[in-house]
Every structure is written in C-alpha cells, then in structure tokens.
Amino acid sequence: MKKLITLLVMATALILATSCDSDDDLPTGPVIQVNTFCYGDQTTNFETVGAFRGETLQVSADAIRTAVTIYGDGVSLNAMDELEGAGVLMQLNFYGNSTAGFQTGLYEITDLEESANVAVGYDLNYDAANMFSSFLSLDSGYVRVETYQTGYAITIDGTDANGDEFHGVYLGNVTLLP
Numbered sequence: 001m002k003k004l005i006t007l008l009v010m011a012t013a014l015i016l017a018t019s020c021d022s023d024d025d026l027p028t029g030p031v032i033q034v035n036t037f038c039y040g041d042q043t044t045n046f047e048t049v050g051a052f053r054g055e056t057l058q059v060s061a062d063a064i065r066t067a068v069t070i071y072g073d074g075v076s077l078n079a080m081d082e083l084e085g086a087g088v089l090m091q092l093n094f095y096g097n098s099t100a101g102f103q104t105g106l107y108e109i110t111d112l113e114e115s116a117n118v119a120v121g122y123d124l125n126y127d128a129a130n131m132f133s134s135f136l137s138l139d140s141g142y143v144r145v146e147t148y149q150t151g152y153a154i155t156i157d158g159t160d161a162n163g164d165e166f167h168g169v170y171l172g173n174v175t176l177l178p
Contacts, residue, residue, distance in 0.1 A: 034153075037090075037122075037168030039160065045168070046088045046124065048072050051154075052081075052175045056101050063113040066102045068092045070154070070170050075126060081177045082128075089126035091135065092143065092154075093119040102145070102152075102174065109141040109158045118143045120156065122166075137161050 038045045051070040059065050074087030083089070096103040097115040107118035120143065121135035141158020151173040160166050 034169045034171035037156070037166065039122075039166040040162075040164045042165060046072050048088070048090070048168075048170055050076075050175075051152075051170060051172060052077065052177050053102055054177060056096075056099055058099055059113065062097075062115065064096050064099055064115075065113070066094045066096065068094060068102070068154070068174060071126075075128070077177075084128045086125070086127040086129075088122065088124055089133070090120065090122040094143075094145070101176075104145045104147055104152075107143045107145070109138045109143060111137075120158065122160075138166055141166070 035048045036045050037048065048070050049072060051068060053069070054067045056064060056066045068091075069083075070090040070092070071083070072088030075083060075085045075089055078084050094102070094107060095113050095115055095117045096105075105116065107116055109120055110117050111119055113119075120138040122138075123133045123135045126133055138156070138158040138160050141156070143158075144153075144155040146153045146155075148171060151171070154170040154174075155167075156169075157167045158165075
C-alpha cells in the first residue's frame with residue numbers, strides 16, 4: 001500500500017511538472033480592427049458607422065453596377081433616405097456580371113467599368129449641405145466582399161491618388177435603399 005501511495009504521488013508530481021501553467025502562453029495574432037480605415041502615414045484613420053447600397057443597374061451591355069456608400073460618424077440617412085450631416089463618406093461602385101444584386105468576391109480597384117472591378121473614392125470632409133465634394137480616388141488595389149452573419153465584410157486594400165496606402169474593413173449591414 002505504501003508503494004502504491006508513493007507511485008501515485010510521483011505520478012501526480014510528474015504530471016504537474018510537465019503540464020502548462022496556463023493557455024496564456026499561446027502565441028497571439030494581430031488584432032483585426034473593423035470599421036476603421038487607415039490612410040496616409042497609416043497612423044491617420046477614421047471610423048465608419050453604417051452603409052447602404054442602391055439597386056443594381058445594368059449601365060452597359062457588359063457592366064452591371066451596384067453603388068455602395070459607407071459613412072462615418074456625423075453622416076446619416078434621414079427619413080427620405082437622403083444623406084445629411086458632415087463627416088467621412090466612401091463611395092464604391094461595384095461592377096459584376098449579374099443583375100441579381102450585390103455580389104461577393106474579389107474586385108480590382110480601377111476606373112474600368114467591367115465585371116470584377118470597383119471604383120472607390122473617399123471624402124474626409126463630406127458635407128451634405130455642400131453641393132461640391134472632393135473625393136479622393138483609389139487608383140489601385142483590391143476590395144473583397146464576403147457575407148458575414150446578416151451583413152457583409154468589405155475589405156479594402158489599395159493606394160489612393162496621392163500614392164498613400166489605404167486599407168480597412170467595414171463589417172456590418174449594407175441596407176438596400178429603393
């Protein structure tokens with residue numbers, strides 16, 4: 001009996017000596033921030049709070065466009081589905097191959113109106129009361145659209161007209177406006 005107790009104590013000690021203290025020592029990956037976009041020196045950013053899209057339209061024989069607008073704090077839609085307020089506004093024109101609606105996939109940022117392309121522009125000082133807006137276009141890069149729960153994950157990774165990197169992820173609903 002004494003040998004059995006000694007063996008159990010030694011086995012317990014061996015298990016305790018070789019087991020992990022905790023799972024806290026597992027490597028961690030980078031934290032992915034959503035609804036935040038970085039541009040310029042990559043320390044400058046802005047946050048987004050919502051998005052909507054218009055109806056999908058056939059604009060030429062091989063160009064089917066879905067316009068998506070992503071907006072930041074200070075900009076909102078009123079009861080008439082019109083933009084009001086001032087803040088950040090991004091406009092994306094997706095070109096697909098189906099009139100069925102907004103499509104998931106990988107889009108190339110370009111000003112060509114062909115399937116699998118997207119035109120992207122952003123205005124950091126958008127003001128709905130001002131008729132003139134100065135959108136800065138993205139000249140190259142990619143936009144990935146994926147479904148996520150009841151909404152979408154829209155990942156933008158590109159270079160703007162100033163040559164600055166621009167990237168971020170919008171995660172949320174993209175409401176269809178009539």
